[in-house]
Amino acid sequence: MQRMDTAPSRGPSVECRDIAIKRGDNTIWSHGTFTIPRGTITAIVGTNGAGKTTLMKAELGLIPLSHGTMRVLGAAPGERNSRIGYVPQSYTNDIDSNLTAEQSVLLGLTGTRFGFHPVTRAQRAKAYEAMAFIGIADKAGLRLSELSGGLRQRVAIAQALVCDPELLMLDEPLANLDLASQRTAVQILAKLNAEFGMSIQIVAHDLNMLLPILTGAVYLLDGHPHYAKLNDVLDSRLLTHLYGTKVQVVTTPQGDMFVTPNMSESAGERDMHDAGEIARFRHHGGASAHAGAEGEAQ
Incomplete structure (x- = not known):
């Protein structure tokens, strides 16, 4: 495949400054200030109803912002949709x-x-x-x-x-697929990113299958969207607070990482925190990574 557009846009994939979205009188999320670097594979994570699909639709210009500004591929939401590929969950x-x-x-x-x-x-x-x-x-x-x-x-x-497209968006692409089909889909996304530098966003509940290819994540925490590099997101304090249940990040002796709510005490290296530590983690300090894709681990 060769990209038809001979003059792709420059700069970050997505830039958000103090963005907010309302549905009626209800604020879905607010105070979103983050940048998604170009050429990255980014997960969008959060609990059900946190507004993950809403964020994608806002990027496409399908849902208006109630506050703040957003730039997608260097333009206002909706203006560069011809350069965006979108796979809806349905x-x-x-x-x-x-x-x-x-x-x-x-x-x-x-x-x-x-x-x-x-x-x-x-x-x-x-x-x-x-x-x-x-x-x-x-x-x-x-x-x-x-x-x-x-x-x-x-x-x-x-x-x-x-x-x-320059940017590919997928809403729960691995849902209801068997493991072999999930693996194939992930391999395709990795190939698109490696061969064409394509920016990819994936709404996901389970990160495990995607961990080998992700570079970062937008996480919707306490009503606010944040972006961080993957290593900053893979912290059990943050994930426990994010999902509302105790989560462990486990590293095997081979260096493979897994995110799980239930693992034995002896499995790999554990990164667990008490409820008090989780509460103190409410103001996550490592969530404003704006570095470019160059040099990031794939």
């Missing part, structure tokens, strides 16, 4: 299961599934290129109803990639 439920994989991917170029819209040879070539990159070119003629959940998710990613 993709596999909303898409017409009678469409073929190729027809579904082409929607990323035609922008609609309704009515008759002639497709050019160039568009078909782009769709094939995206499917080949994802590894589903041989499934082009199959209907979505004939594909497994993992393959349908790969069709959704191919549809988001067909426009050669």
Whole structure:
């Protein structure tokens, strides 16, 4: 795959200054000041209802800010959507299961599934290129109803990639997938980032499968969004306070890390903290990392 845009935007992927969002009289979150560096793979984490999908929709210009300013790929939200690929959580439920994989991917170029819209040879070539990159070119003629959940998710990613985005957003892309399909999806995201420097954002509940590829996270804590590099987020004090249940960050003798609510005392190196320490951690000091992607561990 080669990016069609010969003049990609410069600077950070996302910049937020004191942003807030309300739904009616209810403030979803506020006082969000952070920068997501270009070329990073970023998780968006928080409890149910914390506003993770809301943040993505705000970046797309679908939900207005009630306060503050946001820049996405150097412009106001919504202005650079042609450079953004988006995979919603409900993709596999909303898409017409009678469409073929190729027809579904082409929607990323035609922008609609309704009515008759002639497709050019160039568009078909782009769709094939995206499917080949994802590894589903041989499934082009199959209907979505004939594909497994993992393959349908790969069709959704191919549809988001067909426009050669600079920023790829995925809302719970690993939900309801078996372990093999999750691993394949993560490998695809790692390849996109490594080969094209693509900025990627992933709404996720379980970080474990994503840990090898993440560079940082936006975490929605106490009604405020923050960004930090991954090593700052992988702190059991922060994660315990974030999720409202005791969480451990475990490192195995081989150096692999896992985030878990229940591990034995003898498993790996434990990083546990009492309730008093968690309360003192409310004002997390390492949450304003603004360094560029260069030199960050993948």
